[in-house]
Amino acid sequence: MTGRLVAAGLGVLGLVTGVAAAVVTEAIQAWSYSGYAAMPLDVEIAIFYAAMGILVTWRKPGNLVGWALVAIAAWDGVMALLTALVGAFDSPDDPVVRVIMPIQHAMWAPPIWAIATLLPLIYPDGRLPSRRWWWAVGFAVVGIVAYVVGVTLAEGVHGSKYTVPNNAAVPELQGFAHALAETGEWILIVASVIALLGLAIRWRHATGVQARRLSLMLWVLLFAGTQAVVREFVPMPQVVHHILEVLAAALVPMAVAVAVTRDRLYDLDLAVRRAIANLVVAVSLLAFYLGFFAVWSFITPVDSVFEAGIMGAAVFPFALLVTRWVRQVAWGRRVDIVEAVTALGQRMRDRIEVSAVPAAVCEEIVNSLHLRLARLELDTVDGVRTLAEVRKSVDDEAEPVTFDLWHRGTVVGRLLVLPRAGRTHLDETLAQALASLADQVAPVVAALRLDEELLRSREQLVTAREEERLRLLRDLHDDVGPTLAGIRLQLDAVRAKLPDDAPAIELMDRAVTAIHDALGIVRRVAYRLRPPELETLGLVGALQELAVFLSGPTLKVETRLPDDVSALSPTIEVAAYRIVAEALTNVVKHARATSASISLTINGDAVTVEIEDDGVGLPDEADGRGMGLRFMAQRAQEIAGEFSCRATGRGTTVRAVLPLRNRA
Template sequence: MTLGRMLASGLGAVVVAGTGAAVVVVWRLGWTWQQALDAFVVTNSAMALAFAVCGSVLAWHRPRNPIGWLFLVDGLGHATTALGAPFTDDPLVATIAAYAWPWSIGLFLPLALVLFPDGRLPSPRWRPVVVAIVVTAPLFVVEMAADPAGSAYLTLPWHAELGPLWIVSEVRTLAALLAGIVALAVRYRRGEDAVLWLLLAASVAAAFVVPWSFVSGTPVFVLFAIPLIPIAVTIAIVRHQLLDIRLVVSRVLAWLLLSAVVLVVYGLLVALLDRFVSAQLGRSVVATVVVALLVAPVLPRLQRLVDRALYGDRGDPARVVSRVSEHLAGSGLAGVVSAVRVALRVPHVALTASGVSLASDGTRAENVVVVPLEYNGEVVGELHVGVRTGESTLGAADRNVLSLVAAPLAVAVHATLLSSQLQASRERLVTAREEERRRLRRDLHDGLGPTLTGVALSADAATNLLATDPDRTRTLITGVSADVRTAIADVRRLVEDLRPPALDELGLLGALRQRAEHLVRTPLQLRLDVPDAVPSLSAAVEVAAYRIATEALTNVVRHSGASSVVVRLRCAEELEVEVTDDGPPNGPWSAGVGMQAMRERAAELGGGFEAGPTAGGGRVWVRLPVEVP
């Protein structure tokens, strides 16, 4: 056991023992319940136990968090006052009892609210607030303890004459508590759902305690609401996912609002009926009936307002879909996930496709629900939605909203993926074009260029030797002739690479037939299944069909081990080319350079491509539009 845990356990035990001693003392003195209540023994004992036990639990589990220690000292002050209450005839005991508890309410409790839940301020701008709470705390202590009515020391004889100052003190204490509630609201706005526990408890306690501070005659038992605060703090820090706190807050707020409406309406009706209706008609009964009739339809509306504040627009799916559509048209996927998170009041929303995050918003939650996004029967992405703190999963209303949002999101993700693929295709096309240009430049510079330069030099030399050395001239001219033939072969090769001349000379069918006969030799048998003629095709389609077919035939000759190959060509609304062989199956095909080139040639024209083993051998199939889009 660490020193911090030992100290927390020891302080908690001291407070529990002191509270037990106070109970034993008042019982031995024969005090009645009302006497103990009027002397604040009961309320101080309840607050001492609540703060001490909760402070011990917090300091045990979170020793670095100052909130637990603040609660322990708070409980120690209340326990001291409860134990000293029966002995207030002794001036020293009365002084200690009087000055012990005000620090708890005026200093330790507001500080705990501001520092909740991690022991740090919401921001550096809150430092002046903490300083003000600490500096002004003695004013509240003096107001509560310096009343000369008792037998305590350190009293002020003119205490009653300082009424305006004590009003300032009460306002100060209320402002300190409200500062803590504002700090909780700030944290909640940031998405820290755990503060709802304390926000609920602090609001309920304030609703009960504020009248006790300003309205004389308020029953003492309203102070029993204060222990709700340490209990809520402990649950929020140690077990914040105990239950759906949003549902609790929703129902409590709706009840409080409705109660306030009932009181106001009832008061107005009683005043009106008292003025205009005689006592014989039973005005109180009439007022009650009228109030019930007026309030009955109000509760559902109040509940919808509260639910909207806590759960967002999940009760209005059309509104959520409208927001999503607006952000799709404006700020894109990033705006969409932000709109979904804000609309449903969830801590985290992310949009992924193929394991890659497209957009996200909020802090990732421990519990996440995944909603698949389907387009045309295919899952194109996923929507990851963080579950609210205190909930185990999303409710049916949330899922209904997400099912409606999933359809437009799936379309957006599909469009985004298509756009990315198009961009990647364009980049590959640009890269291929630049590579082709670099190859042509290299071939012209390193091959054809030196050859033609040699031809020019040899021709000049032959011209100079024509009259003096005919034999040498003849030799040079023979070399020039050979170099020219080499240059012509290089030019033909370059032209062949740009566009096969056979396409212009023989057409697509004739060029395929010629190339197939050149590539295929016995024992590999070739069969061409082509029509007698094809309609006029664009140059791009002809080249793509020719290149893909010849590349497929080359792969059959080199790698398939087949005994026969069939080339089929059909042309109607689209041009289809298929190359099949009867080679033995050897597993899935690996996508090499040739395969990738065939696929890209088809894709850049808006066509389709398939290649792979079949039950009877290998198959390459391509579909190309007759006209390039």
């Protein structure tokens, strides 16, 4: 607890001195003086680094990254306040000014150089990569000491409302002082390059989350170094100069914030990550305000009321941009869970059928929440069935996170997701959101299961009907038909023995005729129960025979049929045959076609039957209510199939897709 309090004290010191420096500078209207050119940068570092450092050290007091942040903030805040106070006195000969000036003149540099030389060496876990890197730390410290000593001994002035000389300067050592300061500066430049190269080497050998953490800071430091070189050697407006400088300094703690909030670098909990996001927004707005105010003061002196109006107009859009950026950086679109669920609800309400909901849910989860996998499973009597699955790159060894779908006290399925790339778990907020989404999806999945059970019941009913028809067909074929035929033969034999003028002859003839008619009725009933061609030839043979039977001088019927139909169930065989027969009957009666074709294909879990002709097409008044079309549609729908009939411009195409759940 003592360590936390000390770190918090340093952070508070940075916050207080940073704010105080800004207040004093504003009070004395010193933003435009050359000695205050770096004031926006110093205030930003003091406040921004203090906020991040307090949060990190409070949770992980042993991590040197947090301590480095609060130390840099406190040091820079004190130096900024001293800079502001120098101009708060009326005379450069004031004793306070003579004490403050040498301290500020010599000690402003260490925190700035520490950001470039020391912080990258201990990022991200608060310790050096290995003991071999201690020389780099010593090298940077030597550079800082040399630079501070050289600046302390060298003559210099501080530009404020007046010029304040460096009272600690030693005139006899000016050559040595300037050489020492320049040497220290070059050492620090080399140390910064070494720190950057060390970060690049570690990134080159890192993998997964660690590689992303290092690459983030690497890009930030590359930008900072590049803008420093550009500002030094490329002429540019002072406004651009200040913007680049402030942005480069702000990106370092932002990189730490990203690592904390997105990759659990310091294992901070949800409340701390929210505080980080809010502080990033608040401090960014403050830094923008100070930077904008300083730049505007350099451009033109204006009335305070007009200045306030300009600031208000500029801050509002900037606040919106920063808020959106921080939300995106900290959580991605996970912070917009409500928006994702709302969008899904609108899709469910306006544009998709219930059967398409699982695919929409998985798509929304993967695309909006940036997860690697989303899969909805349904529990059925036959086991688990996947309703929908959307995936990005997925590690086969990764274990999905499962959310049970409960409906009326029963688990009807489950939602399975994989966290974002490089992560092994979901954070608490996202897990709660997905659990809530699972509760909302559960009734839809339950309805789909109910539909599936209803469909299965209907299929079982149709299957039972076909089986009963087969039984009746066999009874008629094996029992009733032979019995009637035997009775007819017996009557014929009796009639042959009777004289031609016997009174019973007429009765016998009527009985034989009746039996003959009964046999015809039996054959017609048997055909309606199941075409005998299916029994003798199978589906392929029966369709080929049907094509040959209907072909003639004016119509040629071709077939494209597989050699093996994988022993389709009687239900599908009858449905396919009946649909083809009815469609060809329509071709013969109405189409005035010269050619027609029958095709049957088995793809995956369905068999597709198509009948095409080159006839006159559908008449304008055809609306699907004809008996033939209704018959074919009913045949397909009663086994959960799909049916369509459309004019193609060169005739008509009848298409039926029959599911193979009824495969024998």
